[in-house]
Amino acid sequence: MSCPQCQESARFVGYRPKTIISLVGALKLARPYYHCAHCQTGFWPWDVILRLSPERLTPGAQEVTTLLGITNSFGKAANCLLHKTAGLRLSESTVERTTEAAGERLGKRLQQGEVFGPKKPWEWNVDAEGKTCAYVSVDWTGIMMQGPDGAKAEGRMVAVGMVYNPQPRVEKDNDAVCMPCDGARYLSGLYTLEELGLQMRRQAAQVGMDAAQQWISLTDAGSGIEHFMDVNFPLATQIVDFRHASEYAHDLAKLYAAGKEAETLAAVWCHTLKHEGGAALLAIFKELDRAKMTPSACEGHDKVLTYFENHHKRMDYPTYLRKGVTAVPHRLKRLVPRDSRAILGADAAVSLLPFDAIGGSVPFPLMPRSNERSASPSLRPGSNACRLVPCGL
8 A cells, every 4th residue: 555645655554443424323434544654654545435524424424514504503503403304413613614624625626617517508598579688696795703712703795696597577477576597506705806707707608608698687786796797797788686776765765754654655666666767766866855854864865866876777677677687686695694604714614605505406515526527618708709718727
């Protein structure tokens, strides 16, 4: 047996017992132990073959532990959910280390250009004009952080991206602005905008976004997002998602009026926004009597006016509805449970959230396997043509 560290000959010492944790319970094994006299290193080849974690978990146990670790707090996963779902009893620190280790492996593989899920072009749904449409959305959400020894730490912002294929709108769906998806690919992590764009273009290429006749971006028009879309998806028609725009109307209504009057006013404004567009609602906001407003209402009024003046051209919801375009993305922030994110000193675990959202269609990112690796094409940013091209990543 050759030593994995120095490649010199290693001596067989004997069999050493070890208890490992699997989905069928604890298993006791006797593994051959080797020792290298050259570099004074001992190793167990079977641990590598079985792909055991340092916490003695089998791949199946690692997967279940990680999926519960990213959807709940580590404590809840360890003390309740793992025992109920799989009969496993693990410590909170074991759940944390297992989840973070899987996230680190995934992050490295994504940086190397690997794209998970089958490389198969989607059959993009069509709008009312018969054009196929591909959708892309981006959002950011805050996560709580915990410092060493439970110390308080500042939160961080997680980027969440989505390439998806919502079902076409028909006449009976006129009252709905958000349609179910026939396919979706997600990304999440503590990415910079540049890193997020590269990863999202790889995912878009994997599902054949280039074949769609038109691209549509749905965002909340937050700082930097318009430029992000111009660089990474320059062919996309940018739309401010209706849900976010309507939240501004609701917030102003609560400041301008009270009780039932505020609810009625918000309903009227949202109806105007949906059926007449952002420009019409902006005109209504400009005509409000500021003399009747409190100082906080005036401040909120200024905020709403600024937002609608900057983005009302991307709030033409009557046209979007008439063309059968979905105007509300699925809630990306739900990918990041707020009660479970007081966990990380790095971005390890948040990278795994898309795998829970996609489910069984994507292989769980444990150890690298040769049949999972493939060079993927990528959308080339900054080009008017913006075609999908192989980039050797």
